[in-house]
Structure formats: structure tokens, C-alpha cells
Amino acid sequence: MAPTERYLRLTALAQRAFSRGRLERSLRLFEAAEAEARRGGDRELVDRAFCNRCVVLAELDRLDSVSVELKHILMRSRDPFTAWMAAYYTSQAYEAEGVLSRALAYARRASELAEICGQPRSLAASGNQQGVLALKESKFAEAAQCFEMVLRLEAEHSEDVIGSAITRDNLGYCLMCTGRVSEGMALCCEAAAAIESVGARQYLPEIYQDICYGALQLQRYAEGRMWGEKALALAREYNHQGVERNTLMLLADAAMDEGDEEAGEKYLDLLASHYPDLKGMKSFFAAFNVREVINLKA
16 A cells, blocks of 8 residues: 555655754654554554654664564564664664663664665664674674675765764774784774864764774884873763773773883772772782773773
């Protein structure tokens, strides 16, 4: 059954509101479009309308209330794009809940469905989602493959400088974690230059952290500490506590590797302040070279 004129008009208005950042209005319009689809009795159209609504719910961090229905849609839908949307947003719902193994499983399914759909934006979105989750799960080879595919698609179909730079940084970190340190560090430096060129400083702390890691892996300690100090300053400016903690670990490692005990003690004291309830944390970090065991993206 073809969608009604009212359904198409409501959907178009909802998409326009979403593109303008009017999320609550967009949500109401998508809900009205879904109700119109239900009146027409077209199950596939109802499922598509429901998935359209999830686009807005994802932006509003409200996917937890719809994950069960999304899984039902994924099982029954005969339309590859609707099924892709269901798998993709189910992955995001599990990620928000912190259940990364399930989130990754649904991201992989979304990538498979995106291949069937053949739409570059779907391929890039699900590829990036799968890559980020695989990276968090320390599956570096899988993540790298996803990010390489996303970068190829973005080179052909996207002008998103910031998104491409973040993907490049993620790929660079994956390569560094699989022994290709110089190659990975070069990608992270390219990402930093791209972000700096558009003035989006809020994205730089994590990239500078990754460059610091790469320099230390190459035993270029002075350079690593320089990048680490830059990452630390920006992490504090933008309240990126995860990057601040990671960078303090890296800086403490670098200082100790260089035999700079005074600086090492300073960084360890600052790091211990992030763990006030854990006794002996300073001694723990002093005893181990944490960059050999920590995943900065986890």
C-alpha cells in the first residue's frame, strides 16, 4: 500500500524540524506520521515510521524505551533499509546501556544490512558504529577495517571535515595498537591538523592524547610529554576527565621512563586525586607501564 499524502507531508515536516534542531517538534510530527501509517494498516510503513521516530529519540537519549520493539522490527521486516535502521538503533540503545558486546553484535548486523541497501550513508554510519564499538572492546583489527571503509566512503560522498578527522584519529590509534605505530601516528597528526584548521578545539584533547601515546611507543619521550601536556591542558579546559586521567597515566609513564622522578611523582599525585576511594592507586600506577595494558578508547 502506498503511503498517504498526509503521511508523506508529516514525515517531510518532521525531517525538516530535525534538520533545524527542533527535536521535540520533530518527534511529535514523526509520532503523527506513525499514527497515520497505523490507520492505513500497512505494517511495513508503520515499522518505517517507528524507526524514523528512533532517529530523534537517539538524539534525545531516549532509546531505552524502544529497544524491544526495534528488535521485533528487525526480525519481521522485509525491507532492508527498515531492518538496517532497527539494527543500527538497537546497537545504539545497548551502547547507551553499557552492554557493549550486544551493541557490537547489532552493529555488525547493521553493517550487513547496509551492504544489502547499498546506500553510502548507511554503510558509513553502521561502519563507524561497528568500528567505535570494536575499538572499545579492544578488537583493533576489526575496528581498523571498519574505519578504513568509512574513510573511503567519506572521501567519495562526504565533506564532513570533523567527522573524517575523528575517524582518521580512531584508525590511527588502531594501527598503533597493532604495531603500525609510525603509520598510525601520522594519521592522528593529520586528524589534529584538520581539526585545528576549522577551530574545533573541543575535539583536540583526545587526538593529542593519542599522538602522545604514539610518540611514547616510539620512545620519543620529550615529544610525547609535549603532546601530553597539550592534551592535559585542553582536557581540563573542556572537562574531558577520561582524557585527563589517561594523559596523566601517559605522562607519568614518560617521566619515569626518562628517569624524571620528580615529574613522575607530580603526575602520579594528580592521577591519584582522580581515585580518592582507592588506596594504593599511586603505588599501582608507579609499578606498571600502563600504556602497555590500557585501551585509551575503552
